[in-house]
Amino acid sequence: MTTVSGPNDDILIKAGNLRWKLGENFHDSLMESLYTEASRLADRAVTRTGAQQHFNWDRTLDQLLTGRWTGFPLMVALLMVVFWITIAGANVPSALIASLLIDTVHPMLQTFGSNIGMPWWLSGLLFDGVYLAAAWVVSVMLPPMAIFFPLFTLLEDFGYLPRVAFNLDHLFRKAGAHGKQALSMSMGYGCNAAGVIATRVIDSPRERLIAIITNNFSLCNGRWPTQILIATLYIGALAPPALGGLISASAVVAVALLGVAITFLTSWLLSRTMLKGEVSTFSLELPPYRPPQILRTLHTSLIDRTLLVLWRAVVFAVPAGAVTWLIANIPIGDQSIAQHVIALLNPFGMLVGLNGVILLAYIIAIPANEIVIPTVLMLTVLSSGAANYGEGAGVMFDLEDHRQYLAVFNAGGWTLLTAINLMLFSLLHNPCSTAIYTIYKETGSVKWTVVSTLLPIVMGLGLCFLVTQIWRLLGGAG
Amino acid sequence: MVDPARALILAAAVSLLLVLVFWPGIGVLARWQRTRLNTRRILIEDALKHLYDYEYQQLTATHRSLAGALSISGDEAARLLEGLQSLELLRAQGEHLVLTDDGRAYALRVIRMHRLWERYLADETGVNETEWHHQAEVKEHQLTPEQADALAVRMGNPSYDPHGDPIPTATGEIPVKRGIALTKLQPYEHAEVVHIEDEPDVVYAQLVAQDIHPGIHIRMISIDKDKVQLEADGIENALAPIIAANVTVVPVDRTETIERHEATLADLPLGGSGRVVAISRACRGPQRRRMMDLGILPGTTITAEMRGIGGDPTAYMIRGATIALRMNQAKMIHIQRNEEKAG
Structure with missing residues (x-):
């Protein structure tokens, strides 16, 4: 707090009193006149020529595209x-x-x-x-x-x-x-x-x-490959082969x-609700069309987007790979950690129409949705003992043909309901850790990162639960 | 396996319970927070605010007016006043209740926080203007004077809140009340709105809806006991006298005619153009700065170029750039149509 004292008293008091007389719009008028003056200077100094030709071509294209x-x-x-x-x-x-x-x-x-x-x-x-x-x-x-x-x-x-x-x-x-x-x-x-x-x-x-x-x-x-695989195996199989x-x-x-x-x-x-109080403004610039700069585009999109994202994904996949292998290979008592966790998650998994294997796979595969299906396969073989398939505990694998997939999944006790719920859960679950980290970097806020992470999981589990219970109420198998 | 019907019923019960507890505003949690907030300190601060407010408006506060303002019973108000007197924040002179210097300083601190917070909500958040007052009513009891000072410095020491009320300085200085009620203005007189009353809600919402904000320019057209007819920032407007009484204006000498704001950008047909006269006072904070950043300033010529598929947004040619604005924004921009080009 400032105390007014000394020889400048009068001036300070006068200034203080004058401040009240300025009213609340003075910042605004000041800014307005600054902008107006700037634009006046610009208008005087800048001559605009030759814009007419481009302009028409742009409008024709706009009329088509919008x-x-x-x-x-x-x-x-x-x-x-x-x-x-x-x-x-x-x-x-x-x-x-x-x-x-x-x-x-x-x-x-x-x-x-x-x-x-x-x-x-x-x-x-x-x-x-x-x-x-x-x-x-x-x-x-x-x-x-x-x-x-x-x-x-x-x-x-x-x-x-x-x-x-x-x-x-x-x-x-x-x-x-x-x-x-x-x-x-x-x-x-x-x-x-x-x-x-x-x-x-x-x-x-x-x-x-x-x-x-x-x-x-x-x-x-x-997630597209997961969707396509499960839909082909379980939903496409409902229809005659031609369809x-x-x-x-x-x-x-x-x-x-x-x-x-x-x-x-x-x-x-x-x-x-949550975002009601955040600042909201709108403006959308429609820039003039221009021939794309192909080389520069390739460079920026490959370096800035592809490699950046890929690098983050690999960094997160490395610990996930280690965890997957470890939990499948470290035994507690006569079973591996993975089998214990699956048994623990199974009752809840069944309640939402999935199973312990799928839930564990989604936990391990937080770093990348790409490894969900290989992890599910490995864990299913591990827990159900479908020994004909796979490469050993903790080794992710893929299969050549659809009958093999069905054989493994059926050994894991899958039904049509499991398949539908897996498709829903694949849509509605937490973002991968790369995305979560990116959300944190972009928002700089733990709160919004947590909301973005938990909201889809809650929605996914809720939806799967509803589908499962209604399905069972109507007498469906599973 | 769990019986599906039972599982569904249980889940429904649990979600209902969660909703009852956490629903904003009316949930158990929100109610509990409110009762927790309703402490003695808040009662005291609200009472001081009321007494100060009456003093500022040169009215006489009584224990009945206090009970009314705080929605408490007469007995409670009497006990509260006794408490204030024992704290030496107040002394009674017969029927009159007079704040002591300490009491006045305390009241001004609370008012400072309230108005600063309203200013903050108006300038730096997207909170709706009908919510400002209510949120500030809560916040004024939570901020410390240091936090309030820091906030004031960050916003460039604003001197008025968004309703036109002066914000007391950290040392508790506040100017004398200025202006007259809008209903005292004579026909053909010009005035600037300096304050609009933010309570009660209905009146305030009405004023906001009619686009009456501090800073706008008023020209009185006619006034009788049923209707106040006026021109607000160049736009004809009619108010009920009971609403108009909540607006304070300062008469200004104005001989030159104010530019008429006959249309807004939203009225422009495709291909039509107009010259910006002003941006409505209802558009403030980041919204207003964005408009100015785009070069939408008094004098700028704007042409409507194309309309979105659903009729909104519309793309405008502004200073050589094509920029799409939504309907509700276009309505904020007052223009004068360029007749020769409209069509």
């Missing part, structure tokens, strides 16, 4: 093309990397370990645990991201993505969100961590938090659409 009848179909078509190129293009390199890292290098490492006389537990921990988890994440994650992100960045560079936000804004506005959330959602279909980073384009704090918290409801790259593919594809799309619906519902709820 038109009442053409905007939506073009948008859906473009996104489909991007997804198709990603899926079709990623298969071959994914298989290549997998055969290199998992089928070739992994046995080589094992041989190398036994040649130099490594104890079995050290080679198991390093090569079967740590190496395999990291290799798995790289082979499943790298190719789709290396295709999806550059394509997306090209669209962004060209100036199309802001038009998507413009087209969809009225839907998002009703949910209390920002049109640009459409972009972070689409990015989330590639990777939620990248989706969370992509929310940086949303410059309003409230809407940005909404986009961050709900990004996990976009099925990411690591199987179509039915299972529809089931996967239905889960993805459920994710979109939940995104809107959660955005609406959050903006009216």
Whole structure:
């Protein structure tokens, strides 16, 4: 506190009194006149020429891309093309990397370990645990991201993505969100961590938090394979073989659409409850179209997005691989830790229509959704003793054909209900640790990180519980 | 296996219980927090605020007015006043209740925190303006004077709260009340709104809805016992006298005519253009700064370019950039239509 004393008394008192007379708008008027003066100076000094030509071309394109009848179909078509190129293009390199890292290098490492006389537990921990988890994440994650992100960045560079936000804004506005959330959602279909980073384009704090918290409801790259596999095995099998593919594809799309619906519902709820007091502003610049700079785009999207995300995923996958191997191999009494935990989780798992194996797999696989199915397979073999399959305790593996998958899953006691719940839980569970870490980095807040992590789990368990109990009430098996 | 019907019923019961406990505002937890807050200290502080408020408005506070303001019984009010007297915050002069210097200083500290917090909510959060007062009512009892000073410094030592009430300085200085009630203004007189009353809620909500904010310019058109007809920042507006009485204005000498704000940006048809006259006072804090950052300033020419698929948002050409704004924002921007280009 300042005490007024000394020879300057009069001036200070006078200033203090004058301050009251300024009124509350004086900061505002000051700012307004500063801006006005700045723009006056700019108008005097800057001459604008030659803008007319570009301008018309832009408007024609805009009328097409944001038109009442053409905007939506073009948008859906473009996104489909991007997804198709990603899926079709990623298969071959994914298989290549997998055969290199998992089928070739992994046995080589094992041989190398036994040649130099490594104890079995050290080679198991390093090569079967740590190496395999990291290799798995790289082979499943790298190719789709290396295709999806550059394509997306090209669209962004060209100036199309802001038009998507413009087209969809009225839907998002009703949910209390920002049109640009459409972009972070689409990015989330590639990777939620990248989706969370992509929310940086949303410059309003409230809407940005909404986009961050709900990004996990976009099925990411690591979850699509799980959805497709389970839908093919259990839901497609319900239909006659000719329709199987179509039915299972529809089931996967239905889960993805459920994710979109939940995104809107959660955005609406959050903006009216927890996030009510956050600052909210809106503005959306529609920059002029320009030819994309392909080389620079490739560089930034590969370095900034793909490699950054991949590196974080590998860093988190390494301890997960070690944990997986350890709990499957360290015995307490006559069983491994994994078997004890599975037995412990099983009653709760059954209550929500899953089982102990799946819950444990989701706990171990927090670092990466990619390793959920390999972990489930390994744990199922471990706990049910389906000894024909697998590579030994703690070693993740994949299977060649669908009958083998069914054999393992059935040995684990799976039913159609388990499959449906697994698909739902795969959509609604905590973000992977890479995404959680990214959320923390982006929001800088423990509170919002915890909310983004726990909200989907609570929703997922609740939904699975409801589906299971109603299913059983109606007499369904399982 | 658990019987499904029983499991569902149990789950429903548990979720109901959770809702009853945690529901914001009416849940058991919220109620418990409220009763916990309703301590003696809060009663004392609220009583001092009431007494000071009456003194400031040159009214006479009585133990009945106190009971009314704090929603307590007459007996409780009497006991409270005794307590205040024994703390030497108050002395009675016959029927009159007069604050001691200590009492006045204490009241001003509480008021300072209340108004600072309202200023903070208005400028730096997205909290709705009808909520400011209620949140500040709680916060004023929680902040320490040091926290209040830190907050004031961070906001650049604001001198008025968003309703136009002066914020007492840390040393407890506050200017004398200024202005007259809007209903005292004569036709054709000009005035600036300096204060609007934030209680009761109904009146305040009405004023907010009619776009009456501190800082706007008023020109009285006519006034009778049923209706006050006026021009607020260039827009014609009518208020009930009972509502208008809650607005304080300072008459200003104004001979030149105020620019009429006949339309808002939301009224522009596609292809039409207009010149910005002002940004509404209802748009404040980060919202207002964003608009200015975009170059939306008095004098800027804006053209409506394209409309979103659902009729909202609309893209405008502002200083050579295409920027989409939502309908509720466009309504905040007062413009004058450029007739020759509209169409």
